Amino acid sequence: MEHVSFGRVYVWQLPVRVYHWVNALCVVALACTGYLIGHPFAIQSGTEAYNNYWFGTVRFIHFLSAFLFFFNFLFRIYWGFAGNMFARWGNFIPHRKEQFTEMAAVLKVDVLLAKIKPLPSIGHNSLAGVTYFISFLAFLFQSITGFGMYAAMSKSALPRLFAWIVPMMGGDFAVRQWHHMMMWFFIIFSIVHVYLVFYHDYVEGRGTISSMAGGWKFIEHEKNK
Amino acid sequence: MNASPLTLWEHAQSQGVSRRDFIRYCSWLAAAAGIEASSIGRVVKAMENKPRLPVVWMHFQECTCCSESFIRSSHPVVSDIVLDKISLDYTETLMAASGFQAEKQLHDTITKYKGEYILCVEGSIPTGDGGVYCCIGGKSALDIVKEVAADAKAIIAWGNCATHGCVQAAKPNPTSATPVHKIISGKPIINVPGCPPIAEVMAGTIVHLLAFDRIPELDGLGRPKAFYSRRIHDTCYRRPNYDAGLFVESFDDENAKRGYCLYKVGCRGPVTYNACAVTKWNNGVSYPIQSGHGCIGCSEKDFWDNGPFYQHLASFPGFGIETTADDIGLAVGAVTAIGIAAHAVTTNIKKRKFIQSEIADSETADDLDNKGGA
């Protein structure tokens, strides 16, 4: 019987892992509270305003997670320049020929369910990299529109930085609609993302899921015996 | 028109106004313009020395609700402004002159007060098909506004029409109705949106020009900050109900009777900048929300296209009037979930052999048992 021997590679440094889970938590919190802001439940009636504050609390959680989300995101942008080779921006923006051939290979495996061949990349595969890059753009969009709206209720400098988006999009209403629509990108991204992570872990057996917890992936050395 | 026009103070004196009343009047003006008490001295001084302000008020594609709003105010300041303090030299709806006489009036004003007169525009300007959709005296609105704006000191765009195009510019905008700021450049333009704007806001804007000889402080969309820097939502008396999560579900429910927040029945207060909740309408009697109806966002761009007015989210373009982004999102989400389920099943069928062989290849518990014990 032949055994494949695997080597351990330390792929995701601690900052990337912390970033990932803080981000995931924030996105879940933002989508839940955001949905509630758009569709507050009819949970109370026959009472007076001075007894309640639940909607204010929902918004507070949205804004709190928004700030955390934003600074975490800024940190990841920085780490794309300072981190190890797997964390760098080059992984997200395809610019080399191998990255494009790999994208085609991943599509074959994931969508056409072709036979699995080992992929060249150890970190994100090129296709995953591109989708993360698109999601980073969505993070940016959500931050700009979010802070743009927030500027109307805040005197502090950070939200003011984004106030230009309101005249650019034609008014707060448009900004709010787009911000709301973009929530669905995150919901669908998260569903597909989590599924694909499980899928790759399952079919490749390289410890994809646990890599975001401990940082290690397992890479085939050569066939043993 | 006199060769050397009277100053406002002289004019007031000629009407038998006492000094005390004049000062009181100046304070009124200052309050209307949102000027702080410490600056009243400057207003008085300006009134003593300034001649009456020549104003040309054009009407293009509009319904005249702005003029109506303005003259309906029974606030003394407003009637005084219209009748006395500005010299309204040309305005289609209020002037006595007509025909060639009126045209001459306009011509005289813009040549005599070159660079000094204020141009007020009510209505949007249709630019489609060479501007044929709105012509006055044989000239298109487009040509008129360019001609009259050329030598104006400043321009005031009244109402949603002149600032955003309002209902004429709603999709599909058949006449290519265009707001003033998209046609005229290089002149100070004050946007005073609303359908119509509140009379006191209109008066306040004119008073500022009158008293200070310069345009009021404007925001990113060219609106006077004194009136448009806060949302209806920020000053709404129902706001505590919003924060408490107490919402009207339908207009005839118990919650509506209790005066809960109108957010869920489509109130646009959170996205609308105007002074309604503070200044109110009809001399401070009420404003829509106080009367039980949500704000429809009449001072915002494209508010006609952001409907339906009675739901929080607008309809999603191309999907029918009641389909929102959430309906689409939910549908796409459901398709995604089905796709994933199908994918998971096919994976296990198509890759079954492969995964089985991988499992066979790996070290199993048996292998370890054999090695174990050592």
Ligand code: HEM
């Ligand atoms: C993944 C990220 C985010 C998601 C999914 C999200 C989602 C949402 C949703 C669905 C709404 C409700 C819109 C409506 O229908 O009225 C909302 C409101 C809002 N969000 Fe976000 N959001 C995100 C990030 C942010 C960020 C970074 C900020 C920055 C401060 C922000 C600020 C706001 C503000 C100010 C509102 C309006 C709340 C109000 O006025 O009550 N959001 N968000």
Ligand code: HEM
């Ligand atoms: C149970 C939930 C989740 C699990 C198990 C998980 C797992 C993972 C794993 C294993 C990777 C590395 C994948 C690779 O090798 O290409 C990854 C990357 C990533 N995930 Fe998740 N994830 C989860 C939820 C989320 C959520 C909710 C978001 C936010 C929208 C998210 C955003 C990202 C991003 C942006 C990356 C790229 C990370 C980077 O390089 O900085 N994940 N995730």
Ligand code: SF4
């Ligand atoms: S009624 Fe409208 S403006 Fe008033 S608090 Fe509710 S949403 Fe805001």
Ligand code: SF4
């Ligand atoms: S409450 Fe809203 S819709 Fe009503 S007049 Fe004011 S801005 Fe216009």
